[in-house]
Amino acid sequence: MAIDKHDTPMIDQLVPGPWPSFIKGIQRLRDEHPSERINGMANDLLGQLETSYETRKGYWKGGTISIFGYGGGIIPRFTELKNEDGESRFPEAQEFHTMRIQPPGGFHYTTDVLRTIIDLDEKYGSGMICMHGQTGNLMLVGMDSDAIQPLFDEMNAIGWDLGGAGPCVRTGMSCVGAARCEHSNADEMKINRVLLNNFQDDMHRPALPYKFKFKVSGCANDCTNSIQRADMAIIGTWRDDMKVDQDEVKAYVEKKGRKYVIDNVISRCPTNSLSLNDDDTLEVNNKDCVRCMHCINVMTKALSAGDDKGVTILIGGKRTLKIGDLFGTVLIPFMRLDTDEDYEKLVELAEECIDFFAENALEHERTGEMIERIGLANFLEGIGVEIDPHMINHPRTSSYVRMDGWDEEAAKWKESKAAG
């Protein structure tokens, strides 16, 4: 049966051009797919999208739908485009919910597993899959309310689970990391999976004040953008000296020239920790090095991280709502992650943070905003983490603070220094 295609002159303009077109993709579902159901959904999706382009307004409203046993993970969408008699103008896409699926860390796939997901989406959904959302979810975009439970049951049976939506622990993300990057200082896939899978209850049954996100990056290049986006950012680093292959340094200087190396490596070090010797070898002041990654990025063959690897953990990053953008700030300057006990410590720390957040944050307040409101020192006391000068850019500049506990605090510091 030929379908009555909506006229879509505006979004048709997004078909030509060198960049792959998502409109062309939806048109293919409308025109080329053997399923009439998918043809109809795609046609009505295009109709609704064209209406948005014409009027410059969105027409989806949310709702509350989940699957049996869970409370979140589905993003319900119902069309608001109705005729005067209350009938949907685009009935075949009038329910167009998204199912968020937790992806494997690093977004690695076999075509076999992708095809099984495609087949299930074809059976129940609209045929649109988002690879991936900004939080990291694999998203099956567009399905009826009736399709949600059977689609999830079949996805779940082959090893996929719902992601987070609403005030809960959200789906996490890790960079490609150790799988294909020499800068990796940690087992990103393991950290990501250990943390997330410890909090599945908090992911599936939203009961926190607001969202809580984990992101894992293997080095300070922070490819997952964790400092700006994650409530808890885990970033790979090292404590011992960085490794220098002096022969490779010389080869690099030989190839690029001294001026290039001085301008682009030596003088770009943020703490002036590098010096080019007269014989074109490199001197590194590892005490001042902040592990920023620049010189290693540029001279990937000559320079690399040290052996005493671990992670730096930051807390409280988030985007604009409500008090403005916040960076994550240092919570744990260095934590080794080698043994099972190390990983248990990491999970315990995350539990402390989330428990404290659950009990003390206001409704719709992110972790960073809560810390801003109560002060970092109170937060640290609440979760049982000792203060550390690595946590600050500089000590306070305002004298307006009550400090009659000074002697005890100073004694505590001396005690902890003495204990090593």
Next chain:
Amino acid sequence: MSDAPVMPIESGTPDSFQYMHPTLRKNYGQWAYHDRPRPGVLHHVSKFGDEIWTVKSASPRQLDIITLREICDIADEFCKGYLRFTMRGNIEYMVTDESLLEPLIKRLNDAGYPIGGTGNSVTMISHTQGWLHCDIPGTDASGVVKSLMDELIDEFVVEEMPNRVHITTSCCQINCGGQGDIAINIQHTKPPKINHDLVGNACERPSVVARCPVAAIRPAVVNGKPTLEVDEKKCICCGACFPPCPPMQINDPEHSKLAVWVGGKHSNARSKPMFHKLVAAGLPNNAPRWPEVAEVVKKILQAYKENANDYERMGEWVERIGWQRFFDLTGLPFTKYHIDNWRGSRNSLNQSAHIRF
């Protein structure tokens, strides 16, 4: 009675190793270095001497299953059935046989996928859901990306920028698109239009009052119905009230504008991470191709390309040359709206006698 529902298996995040390319699995944590033989291709060498070439291709990110099956076909043909996706939505095809590189690139180009996004290129724009699927969007997301990447394609396929350029877009001021060297975000310019007949039933009024960043919302009664009103003198038009209270419509076809921000950086390389800063606003939400936005973005990219030193990210370049020169070089107007007045804003003022003449 029907069958009892099945409880879900809370399997969580799956193990990546079962889906990982065998060469990546074998060399996990054992990579030695990488180089880039040409734009769009990464070449990694492991400590065991294994080599892998990665071809990075464009993707519409919102993928239909017909296209996604074709992508799987390409990965089957060249990559032993393995592939991965990047944080920014590009697709990576990996081969261990260098002789497959050129045929793979040709196959991808022939199928309509540009190769690029590596090194100092303008890579894929990270973006949100927009009109396609969001419940509160001021504009589209995938469409903005498609139209902009069509314009910027020449910079995606080469590595000729001073450093990498990450562009982001967001279809509301919550800014799900994130921080970018250039960010293109909706900026509302008028307070919400309130449908007082619906607020009482649709909205949990105390939560909406609490959601306002400037305490401009208060409970009210209009025509005998409980509702909310907005002190329009206080209102900053952020739209934070709209998601919890849809009858407070913030999106406006004319007055929801686009603003451009520059200098965001998530890497810690050299300088600490930075937030992006406002440079242009008042751009029309001109679907389907947003030409006014493209013009501003291209102007900024050109100034950056011509003036920044090697390895300076957009924000680092502006820190060196100063904002005065940024506005001179780009020809963008500087207005009172560029001067921050949010909490902590004094730190964004020039608290020194440092002036570039």
